[in-house]
Amino acid sequence: MAASARRRSRGASARSRRRAGNGTKSSRRLWFAGAVAVAVTAILGAFFWMQATSSEDSVRYGALSTLTTADFHSLTISPTDPDVLLFGHHAGVLRSTDGGRTWAETSLRSQGQDVMGMAFVSLDGGELVGAGHDTFYRSADGGQTWDPVTPSLPSTDIHGLAASPGDVTTVYAFVVGHGLYRSRDSGESWERATQQQLPGDIHSMSAGPDGTLYLASSSSGVLRSDDSGQTFIGVAGVTGPMVTAASPSAAGVVYAGTQRELMYSADAGATWVQRELPAPGMPLVISVNPVDAMDVVVVVVGPQGAGEVYRSVDGGKTWGDTAD
Numbered sequence: 514m515a516a517s518a519r520r521r522s523r524g525a526s527a528r529s530r531r532r533a534g535n536g537t538k539s540s541r542r543l544w545f546a547g548a549v550a551v552a553v554t555a556i557l558g559a560f561f562w563m564q565a566t567s568s569e570d571s572v573r574y575g576a577l578s579t580l581t582t583a584d585f586h587s588l589t590i591s592p593t594d595p596d597v598l599l600f601g602h603h604a605g606v607l608r609s610t611d612g613g614r615t616w617a618e619t620s621l622r623s624q625g626q627d628v629m630g631m632a633f634v635s636l637d638g639g640e641l642v643g644a645g646h647d648t649f650y651r652s653a654d655g656g657q658t659w660d661p662v663t664p665s666l667p668s669t670d671i672h673g674l675a676a677s678p679g680d681v682t683t684v685y686a687f688v689v690g691h692g693l694y695r696s697r698d699s700g701e702s703w704e705r706a707t708q709q710q711l712p713g714d715i716h717s718m719s720a721g722p723d724g725t726l727y728l729a730s731s732s733s734g735v736l737r738s739d740d741s742g743q744t745f746i747g748v749a750g751v752t753g754p755m756v757t758a759a760s761p762s763a764a765g766v767v768y769a770g771t772q773r774e775l776m777y778s779a780d781a782g783a784t785w786v787q788r789e790l791p792a793p794g795m796p797l798v799i800s801v802n803p804v805d806a807m808d809v810v811v812v813v814v815g816p817q818g819a820g821e822v823y824r825s826v827d828g829g830k831t832w833g834d835t836a837d
Contacts, residue, residue, distance in 0.1 A: 585812050585820045586645065587674075587717070588800040589631045591655065592681075592761075593638035595802050598810065599656045600822075601628030601643060608656050613810065613822045621650055621659040630674030630718065631656075633803075634681050634699040642700045644671040644686060651700070665703050667691045673718030673728065677741070678761035678803070685726060685742055687715045693742050706742040719759040719767070725781060727767055729754040735769055735782055748782035758799035760806035768809060768829070770796035775811060777829055788829035792821055 587601035596612040605622035609615060621628070621643070629645035643650045643659065649669045650659040663669075666688055673687035684696045685706060690713070695706035712730040719727050726738040728745065735748040735757060751769045754776075760766035765781040775788045775796045790796060794815035802808035807828040812820045823832045 584627065585797045585814055586627065586629045587631050587643075588798045588810060588812060589633065589641070590800050590802050590810065591638040592633050592636060592803040595805070595808060597638070597655065598800070599631055599641075600798070600812070601631055601645065603627050606631070606643060606656060606659065613824065619652075619657055619659060626650070629672050630686075632674050632676035632681075632684055634676055634684060636681060640699065642674065642684065644669065644674050646670055662700075664696075664700060666694055672715045675718045675720040675726065677720050677724065678722040679724065683741075685718060685720065687711070687718055687728065689713065689715075695742060707738075707744065709744055711736070711745065716754070717756040717758075719757045720761070721759040721764055721767070721781075722761055723764040725759065725764070727757040727759050727769075727782075729757045729769065731755065735767075737782055750778075750782065750785040751776050755795065755797055756799050758801050758809070760801045761803040763806035766801075766806040766828075768799050768801065770799050770811070775799075775829055791823045791832035794821070 584603035586603070589599050591597035596610060598609045598613055600607045600616070605626045606619045606628055607616045608619050626648045627646040628643045628648060631641055631643040633641045639653060639655055641652050641656060643652070647669050649662055649664050649671070651662050652659045666686065668688050668691060670689040671686050672689055675685050677683040682697060682699045684700050686694050686703070688694055692711055693706040694703045696703045711728070712733045714731050715728050716731065717729045724739070724741045726742050728736040730736060731753050733747060735751050735754050736745040737748050738745045751771065753771050754769045755772065756770045758768045765779055767778050767782060769776045772795050775790055776785045777788050778785045790813055792813050792815060794813040796811045797814050797820070798812035800810045808824070808826050809829055810822065810824045812822050814820045825832045
């Protein structure tokens with residue numbers, strides 16, 4: 514495994530201590546089965562995993578597979594603990610507290626809640642909102658339990674959700690058929706953010722620390738706003754993006770995933786560099802550590818429809834087993 518892949522992100526001291534006693538090059542690949550294959554386990558809310566070896570070149574430390582749907586929608590990392598990850602899919606939210614080694618069901622599961630986006634709306638990592646197709650939920654305990662809410666939006670068919678890193682009480686939602694909306698009170702009330710006509714095929718949204726917003730449109734590419742969502746311009750260099758993920762801490766750093774590749778930019782999309790994926794497939798879900806722009810988690814969906822979770826601590830140059 515490359516030495517750079519062993520560097521820890523800031524705040525991951527526990528993970529570093531676990532790795533310190535392990536001098537081998539072997540690693541874990543953990544497979545995650547969905548509601549059909551592990552119905553009993555899911556009902557009990559237990560962890561389920563199995564071990565396997567992986568190559569030194571591209572470490573597969575976690576995999577989400579055999580879900581009841583091929584949809585992989587959203588991933589977010591806690592602002593206070595990089596080992597806490599929340600994954601939104603076609604049947605709710607899964608939660609990991611060990612950097613992706615193991616996952617558990619949350620209270621939002623198996624009821625058709627298609628969670629397209631999640632956003633932390635408190636700096637202590639406790640409160641967050643999640644939304645998707647006819648879904649809007651709020652959690653007050655870091656994503657362990659969720660309660661339905663009725664937002665003052667024209668619809669709850671939401672394809673993008675992001676909180677402003679500079680002020681997490683400012684939240685943006687892309688509402689299908691209605692455009693971009695903004696909340697200044699953690700999602701309690703909403704207003705129209707822009708009058709600009711935006712593409713209808715927005716798949717994801719992310720926010721940078723300087724008021725920049727990024728939208729991923731399969732027909733229009735990456736769209737960027739430099740004025741907190743009032744106006745958007747097209748960004749060249751990425752064709753058919755399915756997801757964008759801006760760094761919450763480093764202005765200008767943004768990742769984009771297409772059906773074939775992972776792209777990286779350090780200048781707000783003025784130029785892009787292609788990153789080699791750790792496995793064949795589509796990087797459909799991306800999340801960046803809120804305090805480390807180089808610590809990025811990607812879910813790669815392979816030809817068989819399984820989603821594998823990978824982590825890089827050098828901006829996608831190399832991929833390593835952060836869970837070892």
